[in-house]
Amino acid sequence: MSSALTTASSSSSPLSSKSCYNSDCKELRPDRSRKGWRLRTGDFAELCDRCASAYEEGRFCETFHLNASGWRCCESCGKRVHCGCIVSAHAFTLLDPGGIECMTCARKNVILPLNPAWPPSLLFHSALPDRLKELSVKNWSQLAGSGPVPWRQAPSMFNSSLPSGELHHRAPYEVDISAALNKLNTSERLPVSLEKRKNEDFSERFLNGSLKPCGQDLCENGTAGGIKCDDKPSSCSNMPKQSSFVKEDSSTMQYGLNIPYAPPNEPSARGRISGTHLRPTPLSSLPKQIHTNLQNGADSSNETQLRNGRPRGESRGKNYLLPRYWPRFTDQELQQISVDSNSVITPLFEKMLSASDAGRIGRLVLPKKCAEAYFPSISQPEGLPLKVQDAKGKEWIFQFRFWPNNNSRMYVLEGVTPCIQSMQLQAGDTVTFSRLEPEGKLVMGFRKASATADQENETNKTKNGAPVHGDAELADPNSWTKVDKSGYIAKEVLGAKPSISRKRKNSTLGSKSKRLRIDNEDMIELKITWEEAQGLLRPPPNQVPNILVIEGFEFEAYEEAPVLGKPSIIPPDNTGERIQWTQCEDCLKWRKLPASALLPSKWTCSDNSWEPERSFCSAPQELSTEQLEELLSPGNSVAPVKKMKAAKLEPDNVEALEGLDTLANLAILGEGEASQTPGQATTKHPRHRPGCSCIVCIQPPSGKGPKHKQTCTCNVCLTVKRRFRTLMLRREKKQFEKEAETMRQRHKFQDEMFPDRSMDEESLTCSNTSTSKLMEEGKMNDGSDEDPNRNKPSTSPFKGQIDLNMQPEREEELSPGSDSGSMMKMLQDTGDRFLEQQRSNSGGTRSSSSDPLEPGGEREHKGESSSNVIDLSSNNLDADKDHPATLSLNPSASMSTTG
C-alpha cells in the first residue's frame, strides 16, 4: 500500500525529471524514458527501462507493490491480484457476493462487453501491458443496475466478447475518486465552504441511506446491494490514485468532486476519502455496451452490430454519455423516490424535455446511449412495453422502441403524455431516470425548470465568476453545489445549462419551447392582478414620469424601470411636504414616511427610521379613522394594501376558483372581523370605502370567525344567500336548457315514431314534464301551482317577484320566509319563476340587473353569458350535495312522464 501510495503521490508531486516515476525505483531513467501508465494530468508516467518493462509485462505490482496492502486472491483461480494501485486497477473485477476475480477468470466465466465509456485511449496509453489489456476489466455495473432487472442479469455484467483493448471498465466511483483527486491535485481545490458543503451533502446522502456510498461499500469488501470493492479501506484510499482516466474523458472528471481532498499519503486523509464523502457516480459514463450486454446476458456486441449495422468500435471514444444526460439528482429527489423503500437508488440519466418530448405526440426521445445502456435490449423497432414507476410510486407503462435512423437507431418512449402531464412537465423541464435496487425498478422522476434555474443561480453564486472552459470544465466536479431546497445538485455547467447556452440555435429550448420558469407555487404566489402589480411598482425616486396615453389609458413612463416595493399611498401634495403613508406588515397601522422613501416589501414599524417615536407597533396610529378613510379614497393613489386575500375572494375570483361552494361557505364564516371593522374592511379592496358592505369588504379572512347560524341574517349571510340563489338560478337555467334540448331531441325521435302527434302536444308535454319534475324534485308543494301550463302565479309571496337586484334588507322584507332556512324555498320559487319565463318567453332574453352592493354584481348579472353559468356549475358540484333539493331536471324522469 505504501508503495502504491507513494506511486500515486508521486503523480501529484512528480519526482525530478530525471528520476523514474516509480518512487520505489531508485534508478535514474535514461534521457529517453519509456512511458508507463497515464497520469491524471494526462501525461504518462515516465519510467526507467526496468520499470517500464515490468509495467508492460504486467509485473509491475509484483515487482514493486509486493509488500503493499491490497493484495487479494482471485475467487476462481486463487491467483493473487493487487487491487490497490493504479497499475493494477484493471486487473480484476468485483464479484457480486464479494471478493474479486482476476480478469482472466472473469473473461473465462462470462463474456464481458467492452466498456466504451472508457476508451482505451483514455485509460491506457499504447504501452499498456498486454496482460493488463487482457485483464483490464473492472466491473462496476452494479452501479448501473445489476440488480434483478429482468433485462440485465448480473452475470452478464462481466460479459465480454469484445477486443481486449476495449475492456476497460471503470467503476464510476473509481472515476469519481480519481477524477476528484486529479482535479484537486491540479490545483483546482474547492473553496473551503463549497467543499465543506459538498461533503456535508454527500455524507448526508449516504448516511441517510438514499444511496450506498461507494466508499463504504468499497471499504466493506463488497456487501450485497451496494457497490463492491474488494479492497480494504486503505485501498479505497488508493482508488483516487487510479489516475489512468483523465482529462480526455470529461466524464471521468465529473463526479469526482465530492471527495474531500487530502494528501493521499496522509492517513487521516485516507480515512476521509474512503469514508462517506464519495458521491455515487451518476453513471454518466457508463458504457452502453456494458449495459447492452447486461440487458440479456447475451453477447450483445453482435447485437450492437446488428443494430447499427456496424461494429461498435467505430464509435469508440464517444460512447460515454454526454454531460447533459448525467443524472444530477438532488437529495430531495432521491429521498422522494426512496421514501417508501429501503432500496438503493441508482441514478441513471436524465434528459431535459424538448418541445417534442413534452408535446402531445407523447414520444420522449431517449438519448441513444442511455437507452441502450439502461433500458432493455430491443431488436425490433416495435420494442417492448416498459414499466416505469414515478416518484410517487405510480406505475406507468411506456412503449420503449426505436426507429431506424441513419444506420442507427433513435430510441423513444411512447405513451409518455399522461405521465408527463401528471407531472405537469413542460419543455425545459427535466425527467430523470433511476433504478431502484435491488428491485430493479425503473423510476422516472422530474425536475422543473425553475428548480434548475434556482440551481443555476446558485451555481452562479457559488461559481464566483470562475471561467468555464468547455466540457472538461463543465464536467468539473466542483460544479456540484447546493440548491436551496433540493440539497446538492450538479451545477448546470455540468451539462444541460451549458448545453442550452451553447446549444444549437433552434434546438431544445428554442423559441417555441421556452417557458417562464415559475413553479406552480410561484405562480400562485404571483397570481396578482395587474392592478395589484401596478400598486407594487414604485417609480424610481426623484423621477418625473412622462405621461403616455395608450389606447385611452394613461401610463406613467419613467426613465428607469420601476421597482417593487412596499405599497404606499402618497397623498396629494397640499402642504409642500411630500409624504407617503404605508402600512406596517405586523400591526397594520399606517405610518407616515417621506415620499421619497423606498420601502421594502415587508416594511414594519421597526423600519421606521424617519419617525422613531412610531418605530414600534405599539405606537398609536397617527391617522384618525376619518383621515384614513380619506386617504384610502379612490382619489388617492390607492395601494393594494393587504388585499391579496381579499382579491382572491373577490366575486369574480370566487366564481372562477371556488365558485358556488365558496359562496356557500362564506355564509358560515364569521362576520365579526369583517362587519365590525369597516375601516379595515376597505383595506381589502382598493375601490371601496370604509363601510362598504360588498361581499369583498364584509367577508372575514378565510377560516376565521365563528360560524353563522342558518338563521343568521347578518349582512354577510344575506349577501351570500342572495348570491347563492342567483347562482343557483343560473344553474337551473342551464340545466333547463339542457333538458329542453334533450326533450326536443326525444320528441323528434318520437315524432318519427308517432308522426300523428301534434307539435302542441309535444311542447306541452315537454314543459309539463320538465316542470313536473322540477316541482317534484324541488318539493314544491304549495299546492297551487300543480299545472304550470296554466301559467298561474305561485302562491309564494315572491313568486314572480324575485328581484336579483334587490338589496338584502329589501329582500328580507319581501320574503319573510327567506331566512337561511328557507333558502331552498327561494330557490324553488326562483326556479318556478324561471320556468314560467321560459314558457311565456321562448328564447326571450331575461332582463338582468346588477346588484349595486356587489362589486362583481354587474358582471355577474348583466349580459352574462351561459359560459359563466357553466363554469360555476361545473366548478361547484359540491353545491349539489349540499343542496340536494335543487331544481334539477331529470331527463329520464321526464321521459317516463312523456312516454
Place this chain on the structure above:
DNA sequence: TTTTCGCATGGCC
C-alpha cells in the same frame, strides 16, 4: 379533419 406513426432531414456536437 385530426391524430398517430414512421421515417427523413438537417443542425449541432
Place this chain on the structure above:
DNA sequence: TGGCCATGCGAAA
C-alpha cells in the same frame, strides 16, 4: 466527419 437527436413531414388510421 460521423453520430446524435430535435423536429418536420407524409402516409396511414
